[in-house]
Every structure is written in structure tokens, then in C-alpha cells.
Amino acid sequence: MPTKARSTQSKESAGQTECCESSSDAAAKESQSDDSPPEAQAVDQLCRQPRYPPGMPQDSTSRKLFYHYDQAIAPRMVWVDTADNPFRNIVMQVATQSPALMSSILTLASGDLRARSHDSLIPVNNGSQINRYQEQTLSHLVNHLKDRIENQPGVNQLSQLAGAVLATFFLSHLSINLGDYSARRLHIRATWSMIEHWNLSPPNVHASLAPIRDFLLEEVYILKTCEFVTSFQPWELPYGAASSISIQKPFVQYCHTILDVVHIDRNKREYESTTNPQLPIEALVAKFEEARNLSKKYNATYQSSAASRATFDYVVDLFHYAGLIYTSQVVNDGPESQKVALNAHQTLLELIRQCSDLSVIAQDLAWPIFLAGTKCYDSPNDRSMIEEKLAEIMGITGFTERQRLLLFIKEYWSLCEENPATNWIDMAERYAKRGEPIFIF
Structure with a gap:
């Protein structure tokens, strides 16, 4: 499923469709004429074209990392990238006032480069670089919490709070990139707790920053929904701030429905019942x-190109059919579930085949491709396509977690060959119980 800051239609791609290469990508490729790794060339090229707000560090290393954040990370934090991407416009502005957010961006970019390169692009000492930036981020966060305890909230403090929440959110993404389950869970919980605390601030104080808070609420809510599917841990989300999330926003109602399905699955496991779902x-x-x-209605009102809206609708359809497959696997109450599963799987596979270039929406595809893969263990051709697509999005996004998903689905197929009744959700529960939960994100 998503997080990727897919909060709103900011996931649209200005003038790009899901199957075309953007002009900026083409230009970047044309500029890569030496023998150094493409990503290293792109980073060096970007350094020569800084376009960051005043207050950003200007040393060479920081500029390279901010460029990587701008070009490689921010685009995949949204459903589809546009000029209005909040992970550029909001985050970079807040970062100039928040040391915690500034250092967290450097931390995330360092970790992302390492995950993408598999240690081939960057120096051996990059691990210590990541640790140094991460320690700086944590130190700033500790200082922020001390200030919050000692002082009454004011406008300046709330500006710092926005940066601190974003910094913690980015640490969550770093742990996802590096496949660190314990850190991921800790940072997601911390982010939500900080948002809840923010929500308790006097309305006249936080009103100007409410859009940032609401934006973060949606992002973390989606992250926590993704986590809940395969963590097999209790649902921890308080209903205070969560109740203010608008179902009119893209994928919010989708997450509500996924949570309904997960709760059905957990109740069946707890009470060992296979009948009478909720x-x-x-x-x-x-x-x-x-x-x-709801998602498509919101999309239709958003000011963007026709191609961007078409791309977003395509992603909405992918998630729709993936959700139906997951639901039929949980409820599984007879012929009707089987019919839903068959129709959804056939449609989802066809949609996935239609996309020849995943670069624009690779960040969105782990959930639909994984769910499609859970239904094709008996089709060598479909299995090959699923492997290829997962490998392709892994190459684009660099998420270590996607590699674990690929290994998981291949193990699942092997078990299905021995016993076609094998259930991937049961298998995911076993992974979680031994402390290695998968994260379909």
C-alpha cells in the first residue's frame, strides 16, 4: 500500500502519463556521458544548479544530498509527482527554520543513496555519515521536546513542532528504506504521538499551521494502515486526531475499508472462526x-493536466482491485468471494501489463503488484511478470523492504506448489511472530 506521502492529489505528475518517460528524465540521461554511475552523475549535475531557499547548507556534501532528496525522494513520497509536491514546497521551507528537519533530510538522503547503490555508489564511510546525521537529528528532537516541556506553545514553537514531526516522519522512511522493522515501528508511533500533542495546542495558536498538520495526519494514517496489515499487532491509533481526517481526501476511505478487512481477519484468528465475518x-x-x-471525484476537481489526472485514476484502479483481492482472501465465504477474487485478479493483471514504464508511479506499486502475485502461483508467465515488476520498482525506489517482498512471494509460490491451500496471510503472521514482519509498501 501507499504512504509515500500520498496525501492528496499531490501525487500527480505534471504532464506525464504512467507509460511515458518525462523530458527531465530524458535530459538527465543525455547528460550522462562519462563512465561514473548514473546516479552519481545526476547528483553532481544537480549540485551545479542549486535552487533551494536561503538558509540551506551550501557545503558540497549537503548540496548533493539535498539534490538527491529533491530529485529522487520527494517525487516518490507522493502518488504522482507535480510542481505542487508538498515534500518540496512545504518541507524545504520548514527545513530552513528547523534544524531537526534539516538534518533528517540529510539522514534520509544518505540512507537512500546507500540503499539504492548497494554500497557501490558511495564511499565506505557513508554508514558513519548516516549515523552522524541521524545523531544530529535525534539531538535536535530531544532539545525540541525539552523546549516543549519548559515553554508554553507559541507560534515559533509550533513552527519548530512542524519541523520536528516531519523529521520524525522522515526517520520512519529511513527505517523503511533500510528494512529496520523496530526503528520503523518506533518512529511511526512517535510521529503520531507528536501530531496528537500538536492537535491539543490552542486553536488560535496552531491555525496557521493546520494545513501542515492535516497533511501529516493523512500521511501517517496511511503508513500505520500499511503496517497494521502485516504486523499482527493491536491497532494503536487514537481517535482524537484521526477523527479529523477527511474521507474526501484520496485513499483515506480506502484505508478505512482496508482496516475493516484487517479487523475481520484478526477476529477470525482470535476466535478461530471461519464463518460469519463482521x-x-x-x-x-x-x-x-x-x-x-471518492478518490476519483477529488482528482477531477484538482487543477492539473489531463495526463496527470489519468495517471492518478490509473493508480486508484490498481489499488481498488488489489483491495478486492485482499478482501476475498480474508472473507473467503464461498462462491461470491471466489467470483470477486477471479474478476479482480484478471483485471489487476491486465492493468499492470498496460504499464510499460513504471518510473512515474513506481512508489505506488508494491501493494497492487504483491496482491496480484498472491493469486498467480500456478501461472509461470504471470509469476515472471510479477518478479520483473517487483525488481523494476525496487531498482527505481531502492527500498530494501521490496527485496524482502520479492523473496517472500517466491517462497509463497514454492509452498503453494506443495500445497495449493497455502495462505500468504498465515505465512505473513509467522514472519511477524518471529520478529520479521513484511511491510507491503
């Missing part, structure tokens, strides 16, 4: 259809 398959299908309509 909601019948027909009701859940209707909820997914409502979620799809």
Missing part, C-alpha cells in the same frame, strides 16, 4: 467502490 463480501465491495469514487 461484514459480508458484498458490503465490503461496495465500500471499496465508494472509496474509488
Whole structure:
């Protein structure tokens, strides 16, 4: 599933479709004429074209890392990239006032380069560089918490709070990139707790920063939903701040419905019941259809190009059919579930085949491709396509977690060859119980 800061239509790609290469990508490729690794060339080229707000560090290393954040990380934090991407516009402005956020961006960029390069692009001492930036971030966060305890919240303090919450959120993404489950869970919980605390501030104080808070609420809510699917841990999200998340925003209603399905699965496991789910398959299908309509309705009102809107609608459809597959695997209450699963799987595979260039939406594809893969153990051709697509998005995004997903799905296929009744959700629970939960993100 998503987080990737997919909060709103900021996931659109200005003038790009899901199957075309952007002009900026083409230009970057044309400029790579030496023998150094392409990513290193891109970083060096970007350093010569700084376009950051005043107050950003100007040393060579920082500029390279900020460039990598701007060009490689910010685009994948949203559903589809646009000029209005909040991970550029909001984050970079707040960073000039927040040392914690500034150092967290450097931390995330260092870790991302390391994950993408598999140690081939960057010096051996990059690990210590990541640790140094991370220690700086944590030190700034500790100082921020001390200030919050000792002082009454004011406008300046809340500006720092926005930076601190974003910094913690970025540490969550760093742990996802590096496949660190314990750190990921800790940072996601910390981010949500800080947002809850922010929500308790006097309304007249935090009103000007409410859009940033709401934006972060949606992002962390989606992250926590992704985590809940395969962590097999209790749902911890308080309903205070969560109740203010608008279902009109893209994928919020989708996450609500996924949570309904996960709760059905957990209740069945707790009470060892395979019948009488809390909601019948027909009701859940209707909820997914409502979620799809809400996302597309929001998309239609957003000021962007026709190509961007088409790309976003394509992503919405991918998630819709992936959600139906997951639901049919959980509810599994007879012929109706089987019919839903078959139709959804066939449609999802066809949608995935339609996309010849994943670069624009690679950050969104782990969930739909993984769910499609859970239904094709008996088709060598479909299995090959799933492997290729997962490997491709892994090459684009660099997420270590995607490599674990690929290994997981291949193990699942092997088990299905021995026993077709093998259930991937049961398998995911075993992974979680031994402290190695997968994260479909």
C-alpha cells in the first residue's frame, strides 16, 4: 500500500502519463556521458544548479544530498509527482527554520543513496555519515521536546513542532528504506504521538499551521494502515486526531475499508472462526467502490493536466482491485468471494501489463503488484511478470523492504506448489511472530 506521502492529489505528475518517460528524465540521461554511475552523475549535475531557499547548507556534501532528496525522494513520497509536491514546497521551507528537519533530510538522503547503490555508489564511510546525521537529528528532537516541556506553545514553537514531526516522519522512511522493522515501528508511533500533542495546542495558536498538520495526519494514517496489515499487532491509533481526517481526501476511505478487512481477519484468528465475518463480501465491495469514487471525484476537481489526472485514476484502479483481492482472501465465504477474487485478479493483471514504464508511479506499486502475485502461483508467465515488476520498482525506489517482498512471494509460490491451500496471510503472521514482519509498501 501507499504512504509515500500520498496525501492528496499531490501525487500527480505534471504532464506525464504512467507509460511515458518525462523530458527531465530524458535530459538527465543525455547528460550522462562519462563512465561514473548514473546516479552519481545526476547528483553532481544537480549540485551545479542549486535552487533551494536561503538558509540551506551550501557545503558540497549537503548540496548533493539535498539534490538527491529533491530529485529522487520527494517525487516518490507522493502518488504522482507535480510542481505542487508538498515534500518540496512545504518541507524545504520548514527545513530552513528547523534544524531537526534539516538534518533528517540529510539522514534520509544518505540512507537512500546507500540503499539504492548497494554500497557501490558511495564511499565506505557513508554508514558513519548516516549515523552522524541521524545523531544530529535525534539531538535536535530531544532539545525540541525539552523546549516543549519548559515553554508554553507559541507560534515559533509550533513552527519548530512542524519541523520536528516531519523529521520524525522522515526517520520512519529511513527505517523503511533500510528494512529496520523496530526503528520503523518506533518512529511511526512517535510521529503520531507528536501530531496528537500538536492537535491539543490552542486553536488560535496552531491555525496557521493546520494545513501542515492535516497533511501529516493523512500521511501517517496511511503508513500505520500499511503496517497494521502485516504486523499482527493491536491497532494503536487514537481517535482524537484521526477523527479529523477527511474521507474526501484520496485513499483515506480506502484505508478505512482496508482496516475493516484487517479487523475481520484478526477476529477470525482470535476466535478461530471461519464463518460469519463482521461484514459480508458484498458490503465490503461496495465500500471499496465508494472509496474509488471518492478518490476519483477529488482528482477531477484538482487543477492539473489531463495526463496527470489519468495517471492518478490509473493508480486508484490498481489499488481498488488489489483491495478486492485482499478482501476475498480474508472473507473467503464461498462462491461470491471466489467470483470477486477471479474478476479482480484478471483485471489487476491486465492493468499492470498496460504499464510499460513504471518510473512515474513506481512508489505506488508494491501493494497492487504483491496482491496480484498472491493469486498467480500456478501461472509461470504471470509469476515472471510479477518478479520483473517487483525488481523494476525496487531498482527505481531502492527500498530494501521490496527485496524482502520479492523473496517472500517466491517462497509463497514454492509452498503453494506443495500445497495449493497455502495462505500468504498465515505465512505473513509467522514472519511477524518471529520478529520479521513484511511491510507491503
